[in-house]
Amino acid sequence: MPLIKLENIVKIYDLGAEKVHALRGINLEIEKGEYVAIMGPSGSGKSTLMNIIGCLDTPTSGRYFLNGVNVSELSDNELARIRNKEIGFVFQMFNLLPRADALHNVELPLIYAGVPGDLRKKLAREALEQVGLGDRLHHKPNELSGGQRQRVAIARALVNKPSIILADEPTGNLDTKTGNEILALFDELHSRGNTIILVTHEPDVARHAHRIIRIRDGMIESDEKVVDRIIAQKG
């Protein structure tokens, strides 16, 4: 059973005057432990697809099975639970709570999972140590560099031990060197068995993955294995 199975996923934005066909029938299977890059020109529907996979958004039509569960039939509450337990999101804009320190930001998914205080702090600290921020627990986002902020976001994505980590242009706001550090982190997470789906514009970034899916105008244009894979070196 594939981890993710998309059947004819369609997403239409109804703007009244016109309808935007963001996704026009996506069929896709992703196995557990895969590292997939999604590429495509701007406006091709990459983020829309990621949001549907991450249960942040629901398709207009089509079926989505996550771990064999038909997600398209779930209620808002059940979707929230899936986002909490099964999905770890990493965004281009980091999306950290500005007033909370690194530790609290990472604790957030655990709070909504109902993990009690001491265990929660311990897990959040471990996740931050895993991304190399063990010494920045009490820094607020504006006291951290871009790369460090993205690490906090990755720690937050990791902390609930999700089935999939979804990253929508995680290096888009970072310089090449910092971006490479982040990619090294993803490589490491992948080598530990995490499933990773990553959206990117840059071919060099995509070549960290095992498989590249190209999208154009809301449809899959190509889906192929990476032969010359790059494995980033840490530091």
Next chain:
Amino acid sequence: MGFLLQLQESLKIALQSIFAHKLRSALTTLGIIIGIVSVTLMNMTIEGLGEAFRSSISAIGADVLYIQKWPWFAGEDWWKYRNRREIKISYAKDIKERSTYAVAVAPTVFSRSTLRLGSNSMENVIVIGTTDEFIYTAGVSVEFGRFMSEVEVKAERPVCVIGAEIAEKLFGNVNPIGRDLKIAGRTFRVVGVLEKQGKFLGLESLDDRVYIPIGQFMRMFPWRTGATITVKIKNMDEIEEAIEELRGIMRTLRRLKPWQEDDFSVNRQELLLNAYNQTVGVIGAVGLGITVLSLIVGGIGVMNIMFVSVKERTREIGIRKAVGATQRAILMQFLVEAIMISLLGGVIGLIFAVILGFVVDQILPTSLPLWVALLSIFISITVGVISGIIPAYKASKLDPVESLRYE
């Protein structure tokens, strides 16, 4: 478990948010503060009046009628009653003879005078001349000794019964029974001490009075006219008939023609009750008006600030939803914030009300039982819930993707 954690997180966020916008929060709570001050003060005075009233009303039995020149609540017609004839002490005897409903009749007259015991003295003590039946009409018991007897009244003996406060002030630890004291220079022997009665309507003490046989009183203060005849009736159920009978007797004594109006008043406890209810009603109506008005204004203020807060934190809502916050969790977060702001106003209002209570105490008795404080807190929480629910619901329904995109 999950609920408590989320509540804890909500409290934390709410406090952060309130402290991050101190001035805004303070201004928002103003309406609630005024509302809570008003509702608390209202309840404090109503409660205070009620307590004073309940402890006083027993001094005026429900089954006792007071025949007097003045009605208790003359209102604007006071000039009408001014020219009435005074009530004569002798009416008491006539009423006692003729009335079928009366079980005890006692005339009372009073004056102020000085009490002296050795070097101790009390100025301006109310001296009341009455008869032995007063003990039945006054609804008061004797603590030590006894009340004056019929024989003592008839023989106009120089005996007196003193109030609890007089016993305390003049005699201290000494047993006053059988001892002599001087009233307006004349020697009286104390035969009894009345039990403590407290202040009438929280204002005038009933315990610094001294009672003497009415004949003695007339010899000492011959210029005092204008008695009150107190009449205790047999049966509460027959009070209307008793009043009619008394009016008839009085009209005969006064030789009034059928077309002439009563030139006396038959007062009863109920009048006091009515006046009390009226006062409480006015305080209640005014207080309620101010309260409702300011709470509506305050509630709208809170609602407004919550809409602003939801708008400002759209992105935060998106982030929280992305990591697994349910709609209920978001709803709770904003509801808790609204309740906290409102509760803050409530607590500040309560403190102000207690302080202002000391000022009000100079005019009206106030009292702050626990339920008044709890009610105020409950009201402020309710206002928080009512004004927070719509913004919080709106926040809970926000689309996660849209919210994350919000700048």
